[in-house]
Amino acid sequence: MPELPEVEVTRRRIVAPMLGARITGVRLGAPLRWPLGIEPTALVGRRVQQVGRRGKYLLIELDHGGLLLHLGMSGSLAWWDDAPPPGRHDHFDLCTDRGTLRLHDPRRFGAVLYVDGAEDARARKLLGALGVEPLEPAFExxxxxxxxxxxxxxxxxxxxxxxxxxxxxxxxxxxxxxxxxxxxxxxxxxxxxxxxxxxxxxxxxxxxxxxxxxxxxxxxxxxxxxxxxxxxxxxxxxxxxxxxxxxxxxxxxxxxxxxxxxxxxxxxxx
DNA sequence: TAATTTGCCTGATAGC
DNA sequence: TGCTATCAGGCAAATT
The missing domain is CATH 1.10.8.50 (Helicase, Ruva Protein; domain 3)
Known part of the structure; x- marks a missing residue:
């Protein structure tokens, strides 16, 4: 079950290959918790500028907008230089010119949603009420x-x-x-x-x-x-x-x- | 079959 | 009485 340490470990493993990667396509499998919120083709051509984390959410910042990911209770992310064909529980692929970020989530409580900047209504709703980061100095x-x-x-x-x-x-x-x-x-x-x-x-x-x-x-x-x-x-x-x-x-x-x-x-x- | 898991949502309630 | 914050319970999907 992904909790904060698992999400942070995931972030650290995917950040290096993803920085600067240009999106070439998005593959959607079975529906996750929420709809993506954008036409997948609209993401093609955008570049990954940062991979951050807030609580158990991962935020892939693009040169315009970003993707908010949550692993739910059974989700995991893998980075593939050369991705094999998706399996039954691989429900999201972010294909780039450097490789593929793939979400594997058997129970599909995870989510990937497009956010249009920091003022995005869905992002504010999900992130707005979150408490302090436990490993930051603000937690005292x-x-x-x-x-x-x-x-x-x-x-x-x-x-x-x-x-x-x-x-x-x-x-x-x-x-x-x-x-x-x-x-x-x-x-x-x-x-x-x-x-x-x-x-x-x-x-x-x-x-x-x-x-x-x-x-x-x-x-x-x-x-x-x-x-x-x-x-x-x-x-x-x-x-x-x-x-x-x-x-x-x-x-x-x-x-x-x-x-x-x-x-x-x-x-x-x- | 019922139990298990996360986090959002709904409806109820406590407290000012 | 009314408002807000909080709380308990329900739900989704797949596996065992």
Whole structure:
């Protein structure tokens, strides 16, 4: 499942070959989450000027407009110097004079949409409410604490909502909360400065570490066939019933906001 | 078959 | 009572 580290790893792997590439064609497979929003032929001839990221969105900036990509829950991108014929789940090809960027997405929760500059209505709607980037200096304990006050929802749900801090998905939310010793069900507003500071540090650590090792490989995340290795360092996620690596207590699994959640009842007290 | 996954959307509710 | 922010639940697609 692509979370922020996986998206950033993807961005870094595709940016070099794509910079300056000129679009020669677009191939659309089965419909994704939203329509592209432009006639594919209208993109031919435009050049890639930058490949950026905001939260879990990738932004391919062109000399006019750009493409906003989201990998959903099963999407992955590959860069091919010479692309083979598309497979059943290859739903989008951006063909250029340098090679092809291909989106593989079996469950099609991903999206590719054309945005006409920074003021584009669809882009503003998707990106406008996003929280702070967790690995940037703007993410710091004092404002994080302030943002959590008044949120009565469980802290894990608030992290997943993405309007306070972006990029913390289901896996990393459970992992960060374990490292901070905070139970996922704790109302966000009940966290004091000390625990918020611990959570802040834990989020940065877990995301930075995942980024360093190339992202998680859970389900089918991979970039050009290379796996990430973060799954070897999971402390609670997917470990229901197994002993906590710290205290030996069986890891508990619950549903929180329709999502599976894991925690150690002893290391993460109420 | 039901469960699983993400993030947007809708309708309900809390709080000012 | 009315407004806004927040919250819980639903949905999409494919696989197991």
């Amino acid at each position: 304990p004092v404002s994080f604490h302030a943002a959590l006050r008044g949120r009565r929802a469980p802290i894990k749900s608030v992290l997943l909502a993405g309007d306070v801090v972006v990029g913390v998905g289901n896996i990393y939310a459970s992992e960060a909360l374990f490292r901070a010793g905070i139970r996922p069900t704790t109302p966000a507003s009940r966290l004091g400065r000390t625990r918020v500071a611990r959570l802040h540090a834990a989020i940065r650590e877990v995301l930075q570490r995942a980024l360093d090792v190339g992202g998680s490989t859970l389900r089918d995340f991979r970039v050009n066939g290379q796996d990430g290795h973060f799954q070897l360092e999971l402390w609670v996620y997917g470990r229901a019933g197994e002993p906590c690596r710290v205290c030996g207590t069986p890891i508990r699994a619950i549903r929180l906001g329709q999502r599976s959640t894991f925690y150690c009842p002893r290391c993460q007290p109420r």
